[in-house]
Amino acid sequence: MMRFLRSAFVIARRDFTATVLSKTFIFFLLAPLFPVAMGGLFGSIGARVANQTERPVIAVIAPAKEFERLAAARDQLADALGDGALVKIVGYSPEADLAAQQKQLLASRSPPVRAVLSGGLDHPHLVGALGGDPATLGQLKLLIATARDGNAGEPPDLPVTEVHNSSGSVAADRATTAWIAQAALFFLTLMLSTMVMSQLIEEKSNKVIEVIAAAMRIDAMFVGKLFAMLTASVFALVVWICAGALLLQMVKHGGVQSLPTPAVGWPGFLLLAIIYFAMNYLLFGAAFLMIGAQASTAREVQTMSLPVTFAQMLIFAFAATAINSPDSAQGLAAAAFPLSSPMTMLARAAERPEWWPQLVAILWQALWVALILRFGAKLFRRTVLKSGPRKAWYEGWFGTALRNVP
Amino acid sequence: MLRQVSASAASDTIAVEATDLIKDFGETRAVDGISLRVPTGSIYGLLGPNGAGKTTTLRMLLGIIDPSSGTRLVLGRERPLDAAPEIGYLPEERGLYPAMHAREAIAFMGALRGLPLAEGRRRADALLAEHGLADWGKKSIRSLSKGMAQIVQLLGTIIHKPRLIVLDEPFAGLDAINQGKLEELIRREARTGVTVIFSTHVIAHAERLCEQVAIIAKGRIAFDGRVDEARARLRPIVRLRTRASDGAWRSAIPKDARREGDEWVFELPEGGPEPLLKALIDGGAGIETLAIERPGLHDAFVAIAGNKAAAEMAEEKAQ
Numbered sequence: 001m002m003r004f005l006r007s008a009f010v011i012a013r014r015d016f017t018a019t020v021l022s023k024t025f026i027f028f029l030l031a032p033l034f035p036v037a038m039g040g041l042f043g044s045i046g047a048r049v050a051n052q053t054e055r056p057v058i059a060v061i062a063p064a065k066e067f068e069r070l071a072a073a074r075d076q077l078a079d080a081l082g083d084g085a086l087v088k089i090v091g092y093s094p095e096a097d098l099a100a101q102q103k104q105l106l107a108s109r110s111p112p113v114r115a116v117l118s119g120g121l122d123h124p125h126l127v128g129a130l131g132g133d134p135a136t137l138g139q140l141k142l143l144i145a146t147a148r149d150g151n152a153g154e155p156p157d158l159p160v161t162e163v164h165n166s167s168g169s170v171a172a173d174r175a176t177t178a179w180i181a182q183a184a185l186f187f188l189t190l191m192l193s194t195m196v197m198s199q200l201i202e203e204k205s206n207k208v209i210e211v212i213a214a215a216m217r218i219d220a221m222f223v224g225k226l227f228a229m230l231t232a233s234v235f236a237l238v239v240w241i242c243a244g245a246l247l248l249q250m251v252k253h254g255g256v257q258s259l260p261t262p263a264v265g266w267p268g269f270l271l272l273a274i275i276y277f278a279m280n281y282l283l284f285g286a287a288f289l290m291i292g293a294q295a296s297t298a299r300e301v302q303t304m305s306l307p308v309t310f311a312q313m314l315i316f317a318f319a320a321t322a323i324n325s326p327d328s329a330q331g332l333a334a335a336a337f338p339l340s341s342p343m344t345m346l347a348r349a350a351e352r353p354e355w356w357p358q359l360v361a362i363l364w365q366a367l368w369v370a371l372i373l374r375f376g377a378k379l380f381r382r383t384v385l386k387s388g389p390r391k392a393w394y395e396g397w398f399g400t401a402l403r404n405v406p
Numbered sequence: 407m408l409r410q411v412s413a414s415a416a417s418d419t420i421a422v423e424a425t426d427l428i429k430d431f432g433e434t435r436a437v438d439g440i441s442l443r444v445p446t447g448s449i450y451g452l453l454g455p456n457g458a459g460k461t462t463t464l465r466m467l468l469g470i471i472d473p474s475s476g477t478r479l480v481l482g483r484e485r486p487l488d489a490a491p492e493i494g495y496l497p498e499e500r501g502l503y504p505a506m507h508a509r510e511a512i513a514f515m516g517a518l519r520g521l522p523l524a525e526g527r528r529r530a531d532a533l534l535a536e537h538g539l540a541d542w543g544k545k546s547i548r549s550l551s552k553g554m555a556q557i558v559q560l561l562g563t564i565i566h567k568p569r570l571i572v573l574d575e576p577f578a579g580l581d582a583i584n585q586g587k588l589e590e591l592i593r594r595e596a597r598t599g600v601t602v603i604f605s606t607h608v609i610a611h612a613e614r615l616c617e618q619v620a621i622i623a624k625g626r627i628a629f630d631g632r633v634d635e636a637r638a639r640l641r642p643i644v645r646l647r648t649r650a651s652d653g654a655w656r657s658a659i660p661k662d663a664r665r666e667g668d669e670w671v672f673e674l675p676e677g678g679p680e681p682l683l684k685a686l687i688d689g690g691a692g693i694e695t696l697a698i699e700r701p702g703l704h705d706a707f708v709a710i711a712g713n714k715a716a717a718e719m720a721e722e723k724a725q
Contacts, residue, residue: 003520006520007518010514010517010518013523014503014514014517018503018505018506022505203501207497207499207500207501208501208502208503209501210470210497210499210501211495211497211501211515211518211559212518213470214465214468214469214470214490214493214495214497215490215495215515215518215519216487216490216518217487
């Protein structure tokens, strides 16, 4: 075992040094500009979709009759504009302490409330976090006017008491954080997996692999290569995080502290980001390395990796469905499926504060990483050097047990 | 435990032993039941044309690929990779990282075999200086000529002071001067007790260097033994030029003798040179010149592997 680790270390050290000390690593460090731009593009699309599907919930503190009028007005407008386009309202009976009720509702998670409307139809007053959302405010004025007169007449005055955060605004911000984190994880893993595969092809073409294969177990080389790129990319990740934080500090009012805090907090979230990146990369990197072992030219690699890249995008899309609803059946399925689990759980870390599901997921993913590395290394050895006695495919999976079946 | 002791004892005298090695690639059988024993401290040559199975045999002996069937014992170990720290290997297709400096490449090859990197760098400096190549240390591999890169890789092969050195076509791509240097290096390593196995399709190298050769053709060993044993398979060759073109002396010449220009060329008859000389003189041949030549390894190779294999090797050498 020690020799295996030492051999893997020799490969990892060489690959790490060759990667980090090369001129092209500077381009690699600039690479996030592309995914950030893409992330921004997809993020805005995602945010638009999120705005449509996750409409802000406005809690209405009013007697039942008044709320019914407001709900009827909403139904009336929904016929014309469509239900999805309108603000969502939920009624609550007034309690003795209005301020306490408002505070309680703004902290509510189910549903996540962005603002509280009180004062009835005659003296409406809104308390909440709607600063950046004039459309919702406009819709509420329209609803109140319709509820008052039966049609959308003169829009009423609607004074707003702005609060910094509501459960609804925090949920939206955290969903955005989750989305950006997932997109970054996806693009980074895709980029690195492709890089590690290209390195392998280079080694196959310059025949270094023959020298290495004569000196150590080929699976030690497999593990060494994976971990070298992992170390190089964690190094890059740290550079990117520090550079990003510095940039925010310089250009954004309030600096990094103004960013929406993920549910588990920034230190925990960054730690989980690195862990999940490692898991995601090892899972996909192993798959790409297996492909690289079977290809002998860059063209073959492109052809063979295309379906895997598409599959990776599907998995990314699957993981993205868990944002906003990590506890739904779909969200849990995405968290349980090993290949989508790292991306899903990172998004969850942005949205849910509990740590125990994260620890369970890390153990679960580690198990799959171990399995895939083991299988990948075996397959790598058999394909990269066309070694070993010929076996039926089932013997590769089930060992020789099937041979003994009478 | 007993087995370990006997394996160790065997490895004192036999560095490499292979028994019935077979390797199939799909439907093609590249190596077909090769068995060989390489004595410790010897220089052992694998001779044969391209495609004969030399490289596949070496790769199996090194554990790069596993045989389809058959067993190997390398430096007393059944799994060749267990002996990797004591083996140096120069593959036929040279493999170096183009961006690496020569010194680093040599040290890296040592590190692959378990030599600490710092020690590898120190030895690399010493080796480069010893071979008059101290200036190359800081040059990248891509800036070196093919021959230079080959020397660098060769130094990387011996950096960790292996007990067994395996060289696959080591002379290919080297000029005459570097070929001479390489031959000297092989001899020097062998003098220190290192076992050297190399494959070649250039018979002259094997003839100059090897104590023992295996001639491989079509995946099988056609001959395995000492070079003089291979030669001894053939009778000495007589080259005779006479003044008389015909006469009683002609009965002393074997029926399968052939003419090469003015000369008769034939194998020395069983009786040896004296009866032949007497018959020629008594028969009035008028001997102008008579030479008795010991057959070379090439002649032995032709006799063992056949004319076709020899022609293929000659063609490869020319290329």
